[in-house]
Amino acid sequence: MNGLIFAGPSGVAILCAFAVIMLGIGWYAGRGNAGDSSARNYFTAGGGLGMVTLFFTLYATQYSGNSVVGYPPQAYRSGFLWWQSVPFMIAVIAVYLLFAPRLYVLAKRKSFVTPTDFVRDRFGSTKLSVLSIALMLWGLGNYVLEQLVAMGHGIAGLTGETIPYEVGVIGFIVVMLIYSWTGGMRAVAMTDVLQGVAMLVGIGALLVGVIFLNGGLGSLTTYLTQTSPELVGVPETSDAINWLAMIVMIGFGAAVYPHAIQRVYSARSERTLKRSLAVMAWMPLVTTGVVFVVGIAGLQLFPGLGTEESEQLVGMIANEVAAQNIVFYLLMILLFGGIVCAITSTADSAVLAFSSIVAGDLYGRYVAPDAPDRRKVLVGKVVGIVMVFGLLLIAWNPPGTLFSIFVLKFELIVQLAPVFILGLYWKRMAAGPTFWGMLIGAVVAGGATLLDAGPFYGVPAGLVGLAANLAICVIGSLAVSRRDAAAVPAARA
Structure with a gap:
């Protein structure tokens, strides 16, 4: 490399x-909240997001800093096995379509604000609601941690360490907290439009630049066959099973993330939601497919990178592309800013959802039920800030690569899928078995993760836990329903 093009003052x-x-976007969005201090307005934009804004905020939720900064390094290390990232993103859209429109209609009719509002309304169980809250807060905290790590790697890699990891994280956390505080969901969604446009254009330019640098992709497979045949060979049986298992786990897990569900609540209409999801169906190929190719091409551009070095692959490639000519340079500026905005916008979505659960489900229901919405929102904001700076202490020494953090959060959050999906369609689903299924599923998944006992023949611990969760929930609900049915004649007698 002839020096990093974004190193120094330019970056x-x-x-x-x-x-x-x-x-500026946060300030502008905050003006719209001046006359309405309700929790519903702050946390879900009053259910008024239009098709374009909703699409980009869904896009930002699904394609975070991990997607753009973390997926190419994983493709670099795994080879063609990582093509699984495309179908599991497609699976997320399929699961959205399975339950989101139906959930939206119910949320609109009953003015839901937090994801737990549905759980409470559907099952009427305090212990199930509290367990759901615990899993949601765990997943959101993990998700924010992932974004903080991605933020540091992305900024350090793109600027050639001109802005150190720690400085980049702190700087953009402050920016995120300021505009989220002032504008709520409206500010988050509007910044998502900015990052989405920048990232889509930048990713396309990055692909073109990689093709230009490699002299075409036609010889790439031949090069890999000669230098790293293990990356292009037929996967082993356990890898193939893991591929399918990850598609199922991520498809259901990502779709029931609390901040994803709040975006469903925020749609202006059911038609708006369906149109946004229809466009989203094309994004796995346009985004995940492209960054997969970029990661594979990196094997030829930068051979022999270690794990830590490969985590900054996107920054290295972007700087090489930008060095070619002024057009690529300007396009890489868009990508550069889009990646950082994407990471920040994804983090702010999780922080906003975290704050809403604390404000509405914990403080507003158990601590101060009679508190006005203005105070609930304030409590949520403050707790969200404390959570972010607490996670900073972990982000200084991240527990693993971005992908390992990414997998860890799904082990527990996927246990929420039966409540939101099966609960919408199956009237006989009972609160008691659902609680025990979720609890046992979480213990199985979390215990196996802590003991480093998985995966099991390629199946991740989270999916094993989900199978136990679903079995207990279904069998228990059927048993409870039969018992109640048998008790009716006896009571009448």
Whole structure:
């Protein structure tokens, strides 16, 4: 490399420009909240997001910093096995379509604000609601941690360490908290539009640049066959099973993330939601498919990178592409800013959902039920800030690569899938068996993860836990229903 093109003042200037734009968007969005301090308005934009804004905020939720910064390094290390990232993103859209429109109609009719509002309304069980809250907060905290790590790697890699990991994380956390505080869901969704446009254009330019640098992709497979045949060979049986298992687990897990569910609540209409999801169906190929190719091409551009070095692969490639000519340079500025905005916008979505659960489900229901919405929102904001800075202590020494953090959060969050999906369609589903199924599923998945006992023949512990969860829930609900049915004649007699 002939020096990093975004190292030094140029990279700092680009980041500052995007930060100022995001702050401006937050200020503008906050003006719309001035006359309405309700929790529903702050946390779900009053259910008024239009098709374009909803699409981009769903896009930002599904394609975070992990997708753009973390997936190419995983493709670099795994080879063609990582093509699984495309079908599991397709699976997320399929699961959305399975339950989101039906959930939206119910949420609109009953003015839901937090995901737990549905659980409470459907099952009427305090212990099930509390367990759901615990799993949601765990998943959201994990998700924010992932974004903080991605933020540090992305900024450090793109600027050639001109902005150190720690400085980049702190700087953009402050920006995120300021515009989220002032604008709520409206600010989050509007910044998602900015990052989505920048990232889509930048990713396309990155693909073209990689093809230009490699002299075409036609010889790439031949090169890999000669230098790294294990990356292009037929996967072993356990790898193939793991591929299918990950598609199922991520498809259901990502679709029931709390901040994803709040976006369902935020749609202006059911038609708006369906149209946004229809466009989203194309994004796995346009986004995940492209970054997969970029990661594979990196094997030829930068052979022999270790695990830590490969985590900054996107920054290295982007700087090589930007060095070619002024057009690529300008397009990589869009990608550069889009990646950082994507990471920040995904983190703010999780923080907003975390704050809403604390404000509405914990403080507003168990601590101060009579508190006005303004105070609930304030409590949620403050707790969200404390959570973010608490996670900073972990982000200084992240527990693994981005992908390992990514997998860890799904082990427990996927246990919510039966409540939201089966609960919408199956009237006989009972609260008691659902609680025990979720609890045992979480213990199985979490215990196996802590003991490093999985995967089981390629099946991740989270999916094993989900199978136990579903079995207890279904069998228990059927048993309870039969018992209640048998008790009716006796009571009448």
